[in-house]
Amino acid sequence: MERMDPRPRPPASTDVLVVGCGPAGSATATWLARAGREVTVLDAAAFPRDKTCGDGLTPRAMGEVDRLGLGGWARDRITIRGLELRGFGHERRVPWPDGDHGGVASAVRRTVFDDRMRAVAVDAGSTVLDGVRVTGVEKGDDGEVVAVRAGGDRIACQTLVLADGVRSPVGRMLGRTWHRDTVYAVAARSYVRSARHDHPWIGSDLELRDEAGTIQPGYGWVFPLGDGEVNLGVGALATATRPANVAVKDLLRHYARNVRGSWALEGDPHAVTSALLPMGGAVSGLAGRNWAAVGDAAACVNPLNGEGIDYALEGGRLLADLVVAEGPGGELTRAWPEMLRRNYGEAFAIARDAARLLTYPRFLPLAGPVGMRSQTLMSAAVRCMSNTVSESDRDLVARAWRTAGSVARRLDRRPLFAD
């Protein structure tokens, strides 16, 4: 008897084809569909799907979540007022900076958030098919992408968006390359039941020690989810010359033992997974005539806090604007990397340099105690690390951070978002 396949088949052609339905793919699809374009999104995974993540939505991300219409929904799950920083003999509560980016954050597990985002893309008019893996790309005579292959299906498209995540398998087919000579991170997350699952502050431990007592260049986090559990994880920075010298899942379990009492954890961490984070635009070849990479595929992750959801959502909106502005037959090869450099160049360049400093084993043990001694310094650090210094800010910290950013960009040995 013939097998009934309940999944709809991809269309033979579409105006815009988006590979990947994480935050980057669903945001790009939503904005393009809202602008009246015909959009098809394909994702290899069956939704709702998990993604290794801390699940944190910073104030910057909440701005995008608001624009997409999910702000109230996320805040109702949990509203987070700032960070409780710990380390080097100090504890400091630092509220999110007030300003253009608003003063609240949230945290939503990715099985829930990405599924909800997918529904937003569908509501906007996109066709979204899950369980469909893109396996090949077909180019025309001028080097433009004319179609993709998904198993036995061929889908012709005018524009291709690569939102296929950190490994970007389809991006690799088109020459997108991730450079690990600049800073990247290895990180692990887990879920744990906690009596403090609805605590409105994120726990952030800056003195992250492994079992042997060695300080690791990174931090441990506890993100309250408000649903009975917290997301507990650790991340360590690395470069090709100074790779992370630690087993992150073991480090996570050690960290969980250390914070068990303060977070009233119940039971052991479960669903422990780890992944790499590309950071700070350390990619080249991220666009061609009618295609562009966005989100993790474009290494759009803040090197200082590992935040990528915001840049995936923002990037999706920026790319949709560009595709609409360029119109049919538009040229993205230079325009897209240039747009990313304009929006994130300075912030990512200085963040990359600061993160690289942290990978030197002697830096953090010296700088950590100095920083944690001062509430003013830590408030400024949180503001810079979360990239919530706005163009309109004129205070000393904002001016110093912007100047450092432009100097870092000029001296950069590995240009960001290289053509």
Ligand SMILES: Cc1cc2nc3c(=O)[nH]c(=O)nc-3n(C[C@H](O)[C@H](O)[C@H](O)COP(=O)(O)OP(=O)(O)OC[C@H]3O[C@@H](n4cnc5c(N)ncnc54)[C@H](O)[C@@H]3O)c2cc1C
């Ligand atoms: C441990 C860890 C903790 C993190 N914590 C945070 C945090 O707290 N806050 C934050 O903002 N960021 C965090 N990040 C970063 C964040 O997870 C990513 O930046 C974000 O998921 C990027 O979204 P994306 O849409 O680009 O990619 P993804 O969410 O990875 O989506 C890519 C999609 O593409 C699909 N795909 C891949 N290949 C194909 C193919 N060939 N065909 C069809 N579909 C395909 C995949 O199935 C997937 O659904 C963390 C990352 C890690 C590893």
